[in-house]
Amino acid sequence: xxxxxxxxxxxxxxxxxxxxxxxxxxxxxxxxxxxxxxxxxxxxxxxxxxxxxxxxxxxxxxxxxxxxxxxxxxxxxxxxxxxxxxxxxxxxxxxxxxxxxxxxxxxxxxxxxxxxxxxxxxxxxxxxxxxxxxxxxxxxxxxxxxxxxxxxxxxxxxxxxxxxxxxxxxxxxxxxxxxxxxxxxxxxxxxxxxxxxxxxxxxxxxxxxxxxxxxxxxxxxxxxxxxxxxxxxxxxxxxxxxxxxxxxxxxxxxxxxxxxxxxxxxxxxxxxxxxxxxxxxxxxxxxxxxxxxxxxxxxxxxxxxxxxxxxxxxxxxxxxxxxxxxxxxxxxxxx
Numbered sequence: 001x002x003x004x005x006x007x008x009x010x011x012x013x014x015x016x017x018x019x020x021x022x023x024x025x026x027x028x029x030x031x032x033x034x035x036x037x038x039x040x041x042x043x044x045x046x047x048x049x050x051x052x053x054x055x056x057x058x059x060x061x062x063x064x065x066x067x068x069x070x071x072x073x074x075x076x077x078x079x080x081x082x083x084x085x086x087x088x089x090x091x092x093x094x095x096x097x098x099x100x101x102x103x104x105x106x107x108x109x110x111x112x113x114x115x116x117x118x119x120x121x122x123x124x125x126x127x128x129x130x131x132x133x134x135x136x137x138x139x140x141x142x143x144x145x146x147x148x149x150x151x152x153x154x155x156x157x158x159x160x161x162x163x164x165x166x167x168x169x170x171x172x173x174x175x176x177x178x179x180x181x182x183x184x185x186x187x188x189x190x191x192x193x194x195x196x197x198x199x200x201x202x203x204x205x206x207x208x209x210x211x212x213x214x215x216x217x218x219x220x221x222x223x224x225x226x227x228x229x230x231x232x233x234x235x236x237x238x239x240x241x242x243x244x245x246x247x248x249x250x251x252x253x254x255x256x257x258x259x260x261x262x263x264x265x266x267x268x269x270x271x272x273x274x275x276x277x278x279x280x281x282x283x284x285x286x287x288x289x290x291x292x293x294x295x296x297x298x299x300x301x302x303x304x305x306x307x308x309x310x311x312x313x314x315x316x317x318x319x320x321x322x323x324x325x326x327x328x329x330x331x332x333x334x335x
Contacts, residue, residue: 007213007251008198009034010115010138011224011244014041014096015234018072023082025226027089033245034252037092039115039221040082042106045070047099059173059233072232076105083109103130111135115221118142118171118200124155131156136163138219140200142171146191153192165196165219168212174237175202182208185215206239206247213251222247277303280311280329286319297329305329 011030017023030038045066053065060068074082079095086093094113097103098120106114114130118140121127130137137156141149149166156164168184180203188197198219199212209220225238239247265273281300286292292314299308305328306314320335327333 004196004218006255007217008036008219009248009251010037010039010219010221011035012039012200012221012238013224014039015072016223016225016230016232016238018074020078020081022226023078024085026224027082027086027091027093029226029241030224030244031089031091033241034248035091035224035244037094038086038224040074040079040093040095041072041098041117042074042079042095042102043069043098044073044101047101055233059236068233076108079105079109097130100126100129103133107133113138116140118144118169121152122148124151127152127155128159131159131161134159134161134163136165137161138165138167138198138221140167140169140221142169142200142202146187149188150191153195162194165198166192167198167200167219167221168217169200170202173202173233174204175208177203177208180208182212182215185212185217189216202237204237206243209247210250210254214254220247220251274303276301278308279303279305280308280314281305282323282325282327282329284325286323286327288319288321290319292317292319292334302328306331 011033013023013026017026027038048069049065051064051066054062055065055068056062083093092113094111094115095106096115096117097106098117113136114133115138116127116130121139121141121144139152139156141152153164153166166188168188170179170181172179185197185199196218197216198221199209199217200221201209206222209222213220222244223234223238224244225235225240228235228238228240278299278301281298283296283298286296294315297311297314314329314334317334320333323333
């Protein structure tokens with residue numbers, strides 16, 4: 001599923017639709033933007049939240065978690081419609097379960113990849129249950145300490161499932177620039193050298209996603225919307241179609257620009273080396289047998305003759321034949 005060396009880009013549409021028409025629209029737009037996957041959120045209000053739980057974030061204000069989840073929960077039938085349509089459009093589609101019953105639903109639908117939300121990153125029994133399905137897992141780590149991330153990773157790997165990607169995430173909605181802390185990507189690469197490392201974004205734009213890709217994130221997840229002003233708390237921090245397209249295009253452009261790391265002339269540089277570099281050039285006519293000196297040699301373009309670094313080896317040696325002024329010196333001209 002994940003192609004090393006190519007950033008896998010997930011358009012998170014969960015929570016931003018509650019009907020087939022809107023979900024279908026988001027999938028169509030994600031495909032047009034070049035995303036690799038769309039992701040849902042699978043939950044039931046009755047199993048994800050007690051009725052006393054409250055949200056208190058900038059994107060939600062103070063409101064009932066239960067009422068929010070009730071409003072945006074998706075039926076099994078709608079899940080199936082969305083998965084089927086994504087498959088028809090040739091884009092990967094998977095989901096984040098929030099309860100054991102959600103896992104059962106997703107298994108009935110043939111789920112191939114599981115995304116684990118940051119709210120369950122410390123729910124070790126839940127992680128263990130999903131890991132034992134022996135399917136790829138993408139783990140978000142918002143709100144975690146490094147110790148907690150290690151605990152989560154170990155809980156998954158201890159089952160023998162090595163198909164794990166770990167995403168740096170900040171759980172603030174929205175996340176402000178001073179909170180993003182992209183250097184955690186480097187930390188994760190050191191701490192988990194055998195795992196795929198990525199980034200899940202909750203900022204108000206897409207710049208941090210592009211920066212994360214440059215820092216080596218192999219998965220980028222960004223919330224995706226058809227309208228930032230639509231009903232629902234995640235729309236405000238979601239990318240629009242234009243933003244997502246711009247982000248993906250720039251990341252793909254960077255992947256081309258990144259290259260191999262091997263320093264060598266490329267393309268027209270091979271020709272330009274001779275045209276733009278310099279050689280030893282005679283400053284006057286030189287007769288056969290005459291010694292070369294700093295007075296009768298200069299360094300000029302083109303680079304088709306003896307390279308300047310060999311000047312000291314040429315000084316004091318004799319001309320093998322008569323040479324004109326402004327002549328590009330070659331090794332065959334020296335005896």
